[in-house]
Amino acid sequence: MSAKTIKVDYLARVEGEGGIHIRIKGREVADVRLTIFEPPRFFEALLRGRNYSEAPDITARICGICPVAYQMSSVQAMENALGITVDGPLRALRRLLYCGEWIESHALHVYLLHAPDFLGYEDAIQIARDHPAVVQRALQLKKIGNEIVAALGGREIHPINVRVGGFYRVPAKSELTPMLDRLQWARDASVETVRWAATLPFPEFEPDYEFVALRHPDEYPINEGRIVSSTGLDIAVHQYEEHFFEEHAKHSNALRSVHKDHGSYHVGPLARYNLNFDRLPPVAQAAAREAGLTNVCRNPFKSIIVRGVELVQVCDEAVRLIQEYTMPGKAAVPVVPHAGTGYGCTEAPRGILYHRYRLDEQGIITEAKIVPPTSQNQKQIESDLRQFVASRIDLPDEKLTWQCEQVVRNYDPCISCATHFLKLHIERD
Amino acid sequence: MAQNAKPRLAVWKFSSCDGCQLSLLDCEDELLAVAGAVEIANFPEASRAVGKGPYDLSLVEGSITTPHDAERIHRVRRLSKFLVTIGACATAGGIQALRNFHDVKNYISAVYPSPEFIETLSKSTPISDHVKVDMELRGCPINKYQLVEVLSAILNKRKPGISSHSVCIECKRRGTVCIMVAQGIPCLGPVTHAGCGAICPSYNRGCYGCFGPKETPNTESLAAQLTGLGVSDPDIVRAMRGFNACAEPFRKEGEAHER
Numbered sequence A: 001m002s003a004k005t006i007k008v009d010y011l012a013r014v015e016g017e018g019g020i021h022i023r024i025k026g027r028e029v030a031d032v033r034l035t036i037f038e039p040p041r042f043f044e045a046l047l048r049g050r051n052y053s054e055a056p057d058i059t060a061r062i063c064g065i066c067p068v069a070y071q072m073s074s075v076q077a078m079e080n081a082l083g084i085t086v087d088g089p090l091r092a093l094r095r096l097l098y099c100g101e102w103i104e105s106h107a108l109h110v111y112l113l114h115a116p117d118f119l120g121y122e123d124a125i126q127i128a129r130d131h132p133a134v135v136q137r138a139l140q141l142k143k144i145g146n147e148i149v150a151a152l153g154g155r156e157i158h159p160i161n162v163r164v165g166g167f168y169r170v171p172a173k174s175e176l177t178p179m180l181d182r183l184q185w186a187r188d189a190s191v192e193t194v195r196w197a198a199t200l201p202f203p204e205f206e207p208d209y210e211f212v213a214l215r216h217p218d219e220y221p222i223n224e225g226r227i228v229s230s231t232g233l234d235i236a237v238h239q240y241e242e243h244f245f246e247e248h249a250k251h252s253n254a255l256r257s258v259h260k261d262h263g264s265y266h267v268g269p270l271a272r273y274n275l276n277f278d279r280l281p282p283v284a285q286a287a288a289r290e291a292g293l294t295n296v297c298r299n300p301f302k303s304i305i306v307r308g309v310e311l312v313q314v315c316d317e318a319v320r321l322i323q324e325y326t327m328p329g330k331a332a333v334p335v336v337p338h339a340g341t342g343y344g345c346t347e348a349p350r351g352i353l354y355h356r357y358r359l360d361e362q363g364i365i366t367e368a369k370i371v372p373p374t375s376q377n378q379k380q381i382e383s384d385l386r387q388f389v390a391s392r393i394d395l396p397d398e399k400l401t402w403q404c405e406q407v408v409r410n411y412d413p414c415i416s417c418a419t420h421f422l423k424l425h426i427e428r429d
Numbered sequence B: 001m002a003q004n005a006k007p008r009l010a011v012w013k014f015s016s017c018d019g020c021q022l023s024l025l026d027c028e029d030e031l032l033a034v035a036g037a038v039e040i041a042n043f044p045e046a047s048r049a050v051g052k053g054p055y056d057l058s059l060v061e062g063s064i065t066t067p068h069d070a071e072r073i074h075r076v077r078r079l080s081k082f083l084v085t086i087g088a089c090a091t092a093g094g095i096q097a098l099r100n101f102h103d104v105k106n107y108i109s110a111v112y113p114s115p116e117f118i119e120t121l122s123k124s125t126p127i128s129d130h131v132k133v134d135m136e137l138r139g140c141p142i143n144k145y146q147l148v149e150v151l152s153a154i155l156n157k158r159k160p161g162i163s164s165h166s167v168c169i170e171c172k173r174r175g176t177v178c179i180m181v182a183q184g185i186p187c188l189g190p191v192t193h194a195g196c197g198a199i200c201p202s203y204n205r206g207c208y209g210c211f212g213p214k215e216t217p218n219t220e221s222l223a224a225q226l227t228g229l230g231v232s233d234p235d236i237v238r239a240m241r242g243f244n245a246c247a248e249p250f251r252k253e254g255e256a257h258e259r
């Protein structure tokens, strides 16, 4: 009987550090482990004793790829604890800021991190040698996303303008309207992205996922909604911990979430799309249909098309938000600290990001809990790997290794967040 | 071959959020030019391809927090002709250095149900505590234009134009009226290293020191001014203990206000 191990010691094109270890015994997959060796940074511990107002800036540093997501979930949780509602143009500005991060993050993942796998290149710079126009489109898309974040947030990474209650300074409409032309270009370029992604080769693979995402009465979920799932779960954000809990696996510095009585679940673009197709604007629905998608898509490799559809959605929404914007009189609603517990959950580009804080009378954090998207997908990634390898056990190791890496990259895993990730080993014995 | 003559660049990650190395991918207009001028030999966040060392230039992100990383940084140094640390994590230990003020065991058990699975050092330390560093870029995150400047200076064998004055000077250059004087908003600008272009004050917000201390900062006099504005001692401690908490001047000033 042949025995072997397939291993990837340092998984590339994911944010953070991790590896994959797969042991194959004869024709059976004996063991699959996603090893996260990203060093733990103990955010939930270091937040204790900090002021409520510091949470958006501190938690942003969990992830340089999606700092806005951390800022949005943390302010929502704090505002929930302190009984504040942020609505009107301030809410619209937050949504616009989040659209900027989605555009930047999705353009980065679709073209620079995910596409090389499908096209057989090691990286996007190699793609640029053969297909310069594709990479230029990617970079220009990414750039307009970053421009929104920088305009509203002060800078692209770890923006400085978000505070509990609103912002430090709000822009005049004239600061935003110059972006409109390029955002309209970006919406067209996103439709083009969906068309291009649909031409890529996709392995046949459709696991029976439980999808979990936010759902809002009339918006595609970004910054607000109830937590729903494809098995019928429908709960308010504060009930999250009654239904989901975290396990700590020995081989990992990351905690993995499990849905009670259900096991692994899937968050991110695919989950949002399957649960919220009806909330996509006509232009995004049309792009999806033209690409051959229905309102159900279970192939995780096709998440590259779905990210494209979401790019159409956020570019379209950004255009609308800017057109409808009127500058509010105040940059923030007043905040009076008091004791309380608050819950927040928003859709980071990679899936739902849950925060809970407890504050004392002075507004000092006494307890913090953060559940990032990658720790929620981790168990699902392992299960995908097990199923995927089982059906392709006879592939040569080199090919199988690359495809396994791709299975992981389908999730756009952000390992820096999950520690609060990758090596690939395939072992055959 | 011209291809072989290109300087070889490597990007390394230690304990960090990936934000500083992302700054390189965020140089949308310059990225392909940079990729044309250097051989990107090792950059796992962007590429599967791994070229063996030695490397002409290494960019190091993140701080040292595990026994394994404390060894790995020595190997990176041996393989690198010129080593530049990028960001507050690499230059001062980062936000994760807040553990240095506590018992790390309490930190581990606060986050992980099975503390025995976690291997970590009691302190988060900057790269310069472990190996010789040729140049440091400040900021949480770094300013991408400073990164491009450093890359182009090194490629052209000239000295990079990176100034070491305070954020205050950048406010003056930018034409931002001092928010501390005019509006009484507490600000760490007077003691904070330049580089960001004085972003926060231009957004009506006090600087929170993400570029770390400038050379010879007068933190004591700033703390007195903050007290005058009604900032409490615990809030001064928190202000000093941010993303550069273990940079010496900030660490000392924080301790002076702790009871």
Ligand code: SF4
Pocket: A061, A064, A158, B016, B017, B018, B019, B020, B021, B061, B062, B086, B087, B088, B089, B090, B094, B095, B139, B140, B141, B142, B243
């Ligand atoms: S210095 Fe700040 S931005 Fe840079 S890696 Fe560290 S936490 Fe991230």
Ligand code: SF4
Pocket: A160, B167, B192, B193, B196, B197, B198, B199, B200, B201, B206, B207, B208, B209, B210, B211, B212
């Ligand atoms: S003003 Fe201060 S806190 Fe704000 S970005 Fe600049 S150095 Fe960082």
